[in-house]
Amino acid sequence: MSAIRPLPTPVSLADRRRGAAGTAYAWLRAEILSGRMRPAQSLSENEVAQHLGVSRTPVREAIIRLESEGLLTVRPQVGTEVAPIDVDAVADGQFVREALECRTVAMAAKAVTPADAAELRGMLDEQGRVAALGDHAAFVPLDDAMHQKLVAMAGRPQVWHAVEDVKAQLDRVRFLSLEDPAWLATIHRQHEDIVVRVIAGDAEGAAAAMSRHLRNVFASIETIAQSHPEYFRSASTSPEGGRTRQDP
C-alpha cells in the first residue's frame, strides 16, 4: 500500500534533491507558504511522518531546516507549530529586498544585452497572459523568475540567495492577498516599467521603478496584516530580537 504521492504541490525541484527528507521539506514548506497550514497551527513529527508514510527522522530534518528559516517554531518537549507572521520580520524582509534589488537592477540596466532584453520581454508577455487569466498560482513563479533574472543580470547571482531567505516571510503574506484580480495586472504593469528602463540602460530610473514596485507590494501587505490580525505577531518590543520566543 505505498502511495507516497510524490509532489501534489509545486515546489522547487532543487529542494527535493534528497529522498524522504527532501520530500518532507518541500511538502511542509509548500503547506506553510501557501497558507494551507496557518500560523500557530500545531503539528508533530509523528503526525507528519504518518501522513507522508515515512519515519520521524526525515521529517525531523525538514523541521530543523524550516525552523532555521523562521517558518516553524519548535518548543522542546511540547510541540512544533507554524510560526506566526512577524510583522517586523516582514517589514525588514521588504527592506532587504529593496536595498538589494534596487542596487542590482541599476547594475542590470548598465549591463543589459540584447539577449537579456529579449528574455525579459518574453517573461513580460507570459506574465501578461497569465495575469489576464487571473491565474495567481501560475503568476508567482513568473514573478520570482523575473526578479531573479534581474539579479543575475547584475552579475551577482548569489545575491538571490539572500533575497530568497527573506522572501519566504513575504510570500506567506502574498498568498493571503491573492484575491484581487486587478492586482496581477498592476504588478505586470510595474514590471513593465522596470524592464523598459533596464533595456533603455536607465539605471536610476530602473532603481526608482523597482523601489516603487516593492513599496507598492509592501503597502498591500500592510493592508492584509490589518485584515488578518490573527495570523500576525506584533512583537513591537523585541530588545534582543531572537527568532525564538514563547508566549503564553
Added chain:
Amino acid sequence: MSAIRPLPTPVSLADRRRGAAGTAYAWLRAEILSGRMRPAQSLSENEVAQHLGVSRTPVREAIIRLESEGLLTVRPQVGTEVAPIDVDAVADGQFVREALECRTVAMAAKAVTPADAAELRGMLDEQGRVAALGDHAAFVPLDDAMHQKLVAMAGRPQVWHAVEDVKAQLDRVRFLSLEDPAWLATIHRQHEDIVVRVIAGDAEGAAAAMSRHLRNVFASIETIAQSHPEYFRSASTSPEGGRTRQDP
C-alpha cells in the same frame, strides 16, 4: 554600561540554547569559521559524535544546519566536508553587506540619540584598547557588536539576521587574514570615521564611510584569496555548488 563581553568563542550564545545538538552546532561552526577546520577537510558524523561524546543524531542536526548555511557540503553515501570558500559567495556577501549596512547606517545617523552616541563611543574605546593589544580574537566580537548596533539603531534589528547569513562566509576569510597587527588599528580608525558621522547626523557621510570601510575589508580579502588559493573554489569549475543554480 556593561560592555557586552560574554563571548569567549566566536559563536552566538543563542545557538547553543539546546543541548547536545546546540553544542555540536556551536563547536563545529567555531571550528570552521576559525579555520581550525580547513576547507575541503573531510569529517564524518561518527567521528564528530565520538569526539563530543554524543550520538550521531545531534551531530547530524548540526551538520544539516551548517550545510544550509553553506559551511558544509554533504555528499550522500560518500562523506561530509568543510565547504571550500566560494569567491563568488564571498564577493556577493560583501555586496549584500554594503547594500544593507550603508542604508542602515544612514538611517542610524538620522535617528541617533545621546544614549546611542555614548554607547558607540564606549564601543570604540574598547576596540581601541583591544586593538592596541593586538588581540585579534577579542576584536572580532567587538567589531560585530558595533555593526549590529548600527543596524539596530536604524530600527531594523532583523536585518542583522540577513547580514549574519552572508557574514559567515566573510568571517572564514577574516580569520585567515588576522596576522597584520596594524590591521586592527586601521579598522578601528575606520569605525571611528563612521561613528563620528553617525553622531553628527551626517547620513550621507556615514554611508560613504561605511562603504569605504567595507570595501577596504574586501580588498584585503581578495589579497588573502590570492595567497591561499588552495582554500578557494573558483566558481567556473564547480558543477554543483552547495545551493541552488541560476539557469531556469
Added chain:
DNA sequence: TCTTATATACTAGCATACAAGCTTGCCTTG
C-alpha cells in the same frame, strides 16, 4: 463550587540498529 494534587497522554531529544550506496584495495583472470 473552587482549588489542588495526580495520573495520563502527548511532545521532542537522543541513542541505536539497520539499510543502501560509493570508494578502495585486493584478488582473480586473461
Added chain:
DNA sequence: CAAGGCAAGCTTGTATGCTAGTATATAAGA
C-alpha cells in the same frame, strides 16, 4: 604484467525504541 571484478569497509539515509519533560484532564479535598 595488466586489467577487470569482487568484496570489505567506509559513508550517509532511514527506522525505531527509549527518556525526560510538559500540558491537560481527572479526581480528590476544602
